[in-house]
Amino acid sequence: MSWIDDTDDEDDEFDEADIRMRPNPKANRPRTKRRPAHADATIARVLGVDRGRYTVLVDEGTDEERRVLVTRARELRRQQIVTGDRARVVGDTSGDDGTLGRIVGIEERSSLLRRSADDTDQVERVIVANADQMLIVVAAADPEPRERLVDRYLVAALDAGVRPLLVVTKTDLADPAKFLSHFDGLDLEVFTSAQDEMPLERIGAALVGHSTVFVGHSGVGKSTLVNALTGSERATGHVNEVTGRGRHTSSSTVSLRYRGETGTGWVIDTPGVRSFGLGHIDRANILGAFTELALVAENCPRGCTHLPDAPDCAIIEAVAEGRLGPEGPARLDSLQRLLTTFGGS
Structure with missing residues (x-):
C-alpha cells in the first residue's frame, strides 16, 4: 500500500506565524522599578527589632494605640531599620495574635546616633533614629568611671545634634567631684545618685517630651x-570582681515609655558597650556644638585644627586675651579634648 500525497507542496511549508504559543504573562511582562505608592500606609514608631521582626506602635497617643508585629518589604532589604524609626506600615495592623504587617518605607529621620567598629572604620552602625537626647550613665566606682569613653559618647551626641545628659551612679562608694571636673567647660546637665537613692523625679522631668537614648x-x-x-x-x-568589668545585660535596643506626673517621654535602652568607634564623625559638628567658639573660629586660618599647637588659631588667641570671659579656658579645653578624642589619640 502506498501513500499518495495530493496536497499542494506549498501548503506543507509552515510559517512561524502559524504556530500558536501559549502566552506567559509573567515572562513577557517588562521589568520595572516602580513600586506601589501605598497611600493608605499607617505611620508607626519602631519599638524594637528581633530576628527580622519589628515591633511597632500604631496610632500612638490615641485610645486605639496598639503594638503590631511587622516584617520589612522585599524592596527594603538593604535599608537599615532601627529602633526609633517612623515606619510606613501596610497589611494587617490589628495587632491580633498571628498577624503580621509589612514595613514599606521609612519617614525622614531627624537624627541618627551612630558608631563605628573602631576609629579607622568608616562603616557606620546606626544605634537609634530620631532621638533628641542622650543620657550617659557612669558609675563613680565599681567599675571606675572612664573619662575617655564618656568623651566618645559626647562626640557622637554632638555629631548627631543630640543633647547630652550625664548620670553618675554609686556616689555612695566614691566622690565623683574629680571626675566631673573633667567636664566643667561643657553645657552638660549632671545628675548624681547613690545606690539606694536615685533622683528619679529630676531625671524623669528631663525625659518628658523627649526621646532619650x-x-x-x-x-x-x-x-x-x-x-x-x-x-x-x-x-x-x-x-566581675576579678576583671572589674560589667556583664552585658541588655541584649538589644528597645524603646520604653516613661510616664511622669508632668507628661510622658521615650526611654531607648541600649546594650552596654566597652568601646565606641568614631570613624564616621564630622569634625565640624563637634565645633558647631560650642556656639561661641564656632563664631570666633570663622577668623581661623583655613584648615585650622584648633588644637594647642595650631598656628594663628583665633579661638586660642581670644581665650588668651580674655575675650571669651572666665569660662573661655574651660570651654577651649573641652573642645580640644573632644577633638583629640575624635582623632583617636
Missing part, C-alpha cells in the same frame, strides 16, 4: 535606672 559601660547601673523609670523588667547584672 540611654548609653553606658556594662555594670554601671543603666538597666536598674531604666527599670526604675519605666517600670520595665530589663535584666540587671553585676561587676
Whole structure:
C-alpha cells in the first residue's frame, strides 16, 4: 500500500506565524522599578527589632494605640531599620495574635546616633533614629568611671545634634567631684545618685517630651535606672570582681515609655558597650556644638585644627586675651579634648 500525497507542496511549508504559543504573562511582562505608592500606609514608631521582626506602635497617643508585629518589604532589604524609626506600615495592623504587617518605607529621620567598629572604620552602625537626647550613665566606682569613653559618647551626641545628659551612679562608694571636673567647660546637665537613692523625679522631668537614648559601660547601673523609670523588667547584672568589668545585660535596643506626673517621654535602652568607634564623625559638628567658639573660629586660618599647637588659631588667641570671659579656658579645653578624642589619640 502506498501513500499518495495530493496536497499542494506549498501548503506543507509552515510559517512561524502559524504556530500558536501559549502566552506567559509573567515572562513577557517588562521589568520595572516602580513600586506601589501605598497611600493608605499607617505611620508607626519602631519599638524594637528581633530576628527580622519589628515591633511597632500604631496610632500612638490615641485610645486605639496598639503594638503590631511587622516584617520589612522585599524592596527594603538593604535599608537599615532601627529602633526609633517612623515606619510606613501596610497589611494587617490589628495587632491580633498571628498577624503580621509589612514595613514599606521609612519617614525622614531627624537624627541618627551612630558608631563605628573602631576609629579607622568608616562603616557606620546606626544605634537609634530620631532621638533628641542622650543620657550617659557612669558609675563613680565599681567599675571606675572612664573619662575617655564618656568623651566618645559626647562626640557622637554632638555629631548627631543630640543633647547630652550625664548620670553618675554609686556616689555612695566614691566622690565623683574629680571626675566631673573633667567636664566643667561643657553645657552638660549632671545628675548624681547613690545606690539606694536615685533622683528619679529630676531625671524623669528631663525625659518628658523627649526621646532619650540611654548609653553606658556594662555594670554601671543603666538597666536598674531604666527599670526604675519605666517600670520595665530589663535584666540587671553585676561587676566581675576579678576583671572589674560589667556583664552585658541588655541584649538589644528597645524603646520604653516613661510616664511622669508632668507628661510622658521615650526611654531607648541600649546594650552596654566597652568601646565606641568614631570613624564616621564630622569634625565640624563637634565645633558647631560650642556656639561661641564656632563664631570666633570663622577668623581661623583655613584648615585650622584648633588644637594647642595650631598656628594663628583665633579661638586660642581670644581665650588668651580674655575675650571669651572666665569660662573661655574651660570651654577651649573641652573642645580640644573632644577633638583629640575624635582623632583617636
